[in-house]
Amino acid sequence: MALLHPRMRNKYAVFFVFIVALVIIEKENNIISRVSDKLTPKQNLQTPPQPNVSAMGLLKHNSSYASLSELEPTFVHLKRRLENYTKQVARHRDGRKHILLLATTRTGSSFVGEFFNQQDRNMFYLYEPLWHVERKLNLAAGGTNALAMARAYQDVLQQLFLCNFTLLESFIEPPPVAHVTAALFRRESSASLCTDHVCSPVVKDVFERYHCKERSCGPLNFTRASEFCLRKAHRAIKTVRVRQLESLRPLVEDPRLDVRFIQLVRDPRAVLASRMVAFSYKYTSWKQWEVTGEVPVDDDEVKRLKGNCDSIRLSAEVGLRRPAWLQRRYMLVRYEDIARYPMQKAAEMYRFSGIPFTPQVKEWIRKNTQASKEADGVYSTQKNSSKQVEKWRSSMPFNLARMVQKVCGPTMKLFGYRFVNDEDMLTNKSISLLEEKVFHFP
Numbered sequence: 001m002a003l004l005h006p007r008m009r010n011k012y013a014v015f016f017v018f019i020v021a022l023v024i025i026e027k028e029n030n031i032i033s034r035v036s037d038k039l040t041p042k043q044n045l046q047t048p049p050q051p052n053v054s055a056m057g058l059l060k061h062n063s064s065y066a067s068l069s070e071l072e073p074t075f076v077h078l079k080r081r082l083e084n085y086t087k088q089v090a091r092h093r094d095g096r097k098h099i100l101l102l103a104t105t106r107t108g109s110s111f112v113g114e115f116f117n118q119q120d121r122n123m124f125y126l127y128e129p130l131w132h133v134e135r136k137l138n139l140a141a142g143g144t145n146a147l148a149m150a151r152a153y154q155d156v157l158q159q160l161f162l163c164n165f166t167l168l169e170s171f172i173e174p175p176p177v178a179h180v181t182a183a184l185f186r187r188e189s190s191a192s193l194c195t196d197h198v199c200s201p202v203v204k205d206v207f208e209r210y211h212c213k214e215r216s217c218g219p220l221n222f223t224r225a226s227e228f229c230l231r232k233a234h235r236a237i238k239t240v241r242v243r244q245l246e247s248l249r250p251l252v253e254d255p256r257l258d259v260r261f262i263q264l265v266r267d268p269r270a271v272l273a274s275r276m277v278a279f280s281y282k283y284t285s286w287k288q289w290e291v292t293g294e295v296p297v298d299d300d301e302v303k304r305l306k307g308n309c310d311s312i313r314l315s316a317e318v319g320l321r322r323p324a325w326l327q328r329r330y331m332l333v334r335y336e337d338i339a340r341y342p343m344q345k346a347a348e349m350y351r352f353s354g355i356p357f358t359p360q361v362k363e364w365i366r367k368n369t370q371a372s373k374e375a376d377g378v379y380s381t382q383k384n385s386s387k388q389v390e391k392w393r394s395s396m397p398f399n400l401a402r403m404v405q406k407v408c409g410p411t412m413k414l415f416g417y418r419f420v421n422d423e424d425m426l427t428n429k430s431i432s433l434l435e436e437k438v439f440h441f442p
């Protein structure tokens with residue numbers, strides 16, 4: 001290159017940088033997906049993937065291009081990427097996974113969360129920790145905007161995946177004393193928070209006791225919870241509060257984390273029917289419309305339903321588009337499919353997560369879905385919960401179903417939920433409202 005005219009030299013150098021960049025990006029994607037999906041954690045330790053030696057070597061000798069000042073930013077950027085990538089390879093080597101189960105209320109997320117909670121031995125599972133964040137920010141004077149809320153969710157989730165509870169503690173009311181609290185929301189839903197490893201001694205005062213599923217447990221000691229969390233191989237969090245998948249991109253870019261998102265969706269008609277029962281105090285206008293048969297399109301409630309449907313769809317569209325930052329990190333699951341094929345879907349979710357599907361979890365699923373063993377030893381796919389999942393069809397009046405179809409149409413189409421044209425089609429359960437659809441690409 002020394003023989004060339006300086007301008008030509010610059011041109012070649014730019015071209016060269018471009019090629020190096022392509023090589024790095026390609027290798028990054030290949031190696032990371034190979035490491036994370038093909039190898040078990042143990043194998044990762046034995047056969048660490050080899051970084052691209054030539055690209056790294058060339059970048060190290062950056063001094064020869066120091067004079068080409070216009071190239072420096074490019075090099076700095078490439079160097080950072082290479083550093084990030086090296087860190088990523090390191091984190092994939094320890095096999096630690098961070099699963100985020102994203103859902104909305106009444107989509108079966110507590111049930112699906114159990115798939116991970118029941119892992120117990122290798123898993124640190126948290127149930128709706130963002131409940132505290134939402135409540136505190138909503139109570140804050142003047143309320144808070146969606147952006148600030150999303151930012152707080154992102155920060156708290158990131159810290160929790162690192163077993164750091166400090167930030168979450170700042171949202172808990174009343175504030176924990178010396179990192180100890182008896183006020184954690186639905187603590188009993190996390191097996192990890194009900195073991196002796198995290199409980200303070202039960203004090204005499206009965207109000208200090210906390211009832212975990214099988215026994216009482218002293219207040220939660222976050223210092224001990226953090227130590228316990230750090231000892232677990234994997235971490236999973238379930239939340240119904242995150243609105244936009246895109247807002248969690250910093251978690252993916254954090255080289256300390258290996259995040260997998262599982263978005264759980266359900267037919268919006270079924271969700272509305274279920275919410276009208278579960279949160280009847282909030283759904284008074286819907287109940288009224290149920291009787292009058294008329295739903296005002298411009299009502300705030302209807303707009304809220306539309307907003308929910310749209311944000312679920314937007315997140316799913318980001319995930320299903322499979323942008324580079326989400327490569328192999330996003331999975332969409334319909335609750336209706338889990339109800340029909342619980343064992344198969346759980347297996348898929350575990351395969352996607354890169355965590356062994358343990359007999360303990362299988363046993364829990366078998367018990368809780370009443371799946372019967374067939375003669376050939378394969379778990380039956382026909383089970384009870386698929387009936388439960390369709391119950392709404394006999395309770396929801398056609399006019400409400402039609403309203404949901406109107407405002408949530410694009411969301412329903414994306415997920416493969418069939419529209420009903422009349423009352424008969426709604427209530428006739430031999431007509432399936434579910435299109436067979438595959439969202440997960442191996």
Ligand SMILES: *[C@@H]1O[C@H](CO)[C@@H](O)[C@H](O)[C@H]1NC(C)=O
Binds near residue numbers: 059060061062063066
């Ligand atoms: C690249 O060059 C700059 C400036 O010449 C220097 O500060 C830096 O340490 C070099 N980096 C490497 C990896 O050699």
Ligand SMILES: *[C@@H]1O[C@H](CO)[C@@H](O)[C@H](O)[C@H]1NC(C)=O
Binds near residue numbers: 077081084255
């Ligand atoms: C490297 O990772 C950090 C987060 O740890 C991120 O902010 C930064 O944008 C990444 N750099 C590149 C070039 O990807």
Ligand SMILES: *[C@@H]1O[C@H](CO)[C@@H](O)[C@H](O)[C@H]1NC(C)=O
Binds near residue numbers: 159164166167
């Ligand atoms: C935990 O997070 C807080 C900020 O929320 C930080 O100040 C603290 O250093 C972190 N602790 C550890 C051990 O990283």
Ligand SMILES: *[C@@H]1O[C@H](CO)[C@@H](O)[C@H](O)[C@H]1NC(C)=O
Binds near residue numbers: 180224
């Ligand atoms: C919480 O656990 C830490 C670490 O084991 C311990 O030092 C501390 O005394 C405990 N706090 C209470 C109030 O039990």
Ligand SMILES: *[C@@H]1O[C@H](CO)[C@@H](O)[C@H](O)[C@H]1NC(C)=O
Binds near residue numbers: 384
């Ligand atoms: C299905 O489950 C429901 C509630 O879990 C129960 O009441 C019903 O008896 C079950 N039906 C069958 C056929 O197992």
Ligand SMILES: *[C@@H]1O[C@H](CO)[C@@H](O)[C@H](O)[C@H]1NC(C)=O
Binds near residue numbers: 424428430431
């Ligand atoms: C339900 O739908 C099936 C299939 O379209 C039809 O054969 C059946 O007659 C319908 N049942 C009722 C009660 O309308």
